[in-house]
Amino acid sequence: MNIDILTLFPEMFASPFDSSIIKRARDKNIVQINTYNIRGFSRNKHHTVDDTPFGGGVGMVMHAEPVFEAVEKLKNSNESKSRIILMCPQGMTFTQGYAKELAQEERLIFICGHYEGIDDRVREHLVTDEISVGDFVLTGGEIPVMVLVDAVVRLIPGVLGDKASAEEDSFYNGLLEYPHYTRPRNYKGCEVPEILLSGHHENIRKWRLRQSLLRTLAGRPDLFKEKLLTAEEKKLLKEIHADLAEILNT
Template sequence: MRIDILTLFPEMFTGVLSSSILGKASEKEIVEFHISNFRDFSESKHGTVDDTPYGGGGGMVLKPDPLFRAVESMSTDKKPRVILMCPQGVPYHQKLAEELAQEEHLVFICGHYEGYDERIREHLVTDEISIGDYVLTGGELAAMVVIDSVVRLQPGALGNQISAVEDSFSTGLLEYPHYTRPAEFRGWKVPDILLSGHHANIEKWRLKESLRRTSMRRPDLLEKLELTAEMKKLLAELEEEKKLEDKS
């Protein structure tokens, strides 16, 4: 996979892309990062990339020409998926991460200032993505979030690819609780079933705990999920357990 990042602040990405999973994926040549300052594509002698909006109003708006030239300068065989990080975009979620992970070439546009010339949205980008209903100074941090979530899904990026499959949201449920050594810490014990070695019972326990955690913390996820017969049975058990707790 090739990932191009268009930003006015390339230095923000240096540490992030060279560390942890992203850095290892780059070293293994699983992903190839290219960071460009789109100010370099401005025809202005001062490298101007923004201007005041037509019709008046506060703030500055990113001009279309530097960004169009930056994307068009990329020599690739296949047309890239061009992603605009902005609060007006679709809310980001795991299924979209999995979809983007199948692409060969992604381009992220990270803006600053008041906004973008509308012709960038209409004629250059293929996707607009938001990572949440809040305001950031620019699109760089949002792009880092999306890039991290996409690269970790690439085959070989993680030491254990099962981890990516079982992560929260990948299955539609929040992840079950994890424990490691010691078996008892300050009087708090690891659940006996995890020490039993009975893999079928462990898997059932994990599914039940995922359902428990999801129903408590993100019941909206259950509404979107197509429940299996086993899930329905476990949810009924959880409901009975809750009734008993309320009575006690």
């Protein structure tokens, strides 16, 4: 995958993308990540990229022209079909499902807004995707892009050592992940659940699935609205509800 990032602050991406899993993916040439300073595409002599908004108001708005120029140059330099993504509040909320979809692409171009935002002609006529990472305000689009790149890159085949590592993550199958434990078996009187030490793989699998359902029911019950439950999950969930009803009645 090729990932191009248009930003006013390319230096912000150096540390996150030169560490851990993303660094290894880049070293293996599984993914190429390039950052471009939008100021470099400004045609005025001072390389300014913003101005006061038409109609008045506080703050500054980023020009459409340098963003269009940058995207066109990037598209002309590579024949791969590009998803052009703008981070903005009115965009679709980013989810694991969205990450899976983007991980299938050959090329992603991210646009990071700043100040009061970008001239809306960029959103109307240039981008293919508008994405939000949540209902809160950040200084610019750089940190949300880091979040998206991390979530997407780890799903590309070959990035994680074991495919199952991604498939067992929270949200991958629409549920929260089950709890994990490692040595020591007993820490300050807190014991690891006995079933995990049994060596019975099928019982462990069922326990983990039940725990995943329990955690989702307790912490994110809204996820069940979108989750298509398997027959086994329905059965376990019914048992969990029966157990909870019994506890409440005692």
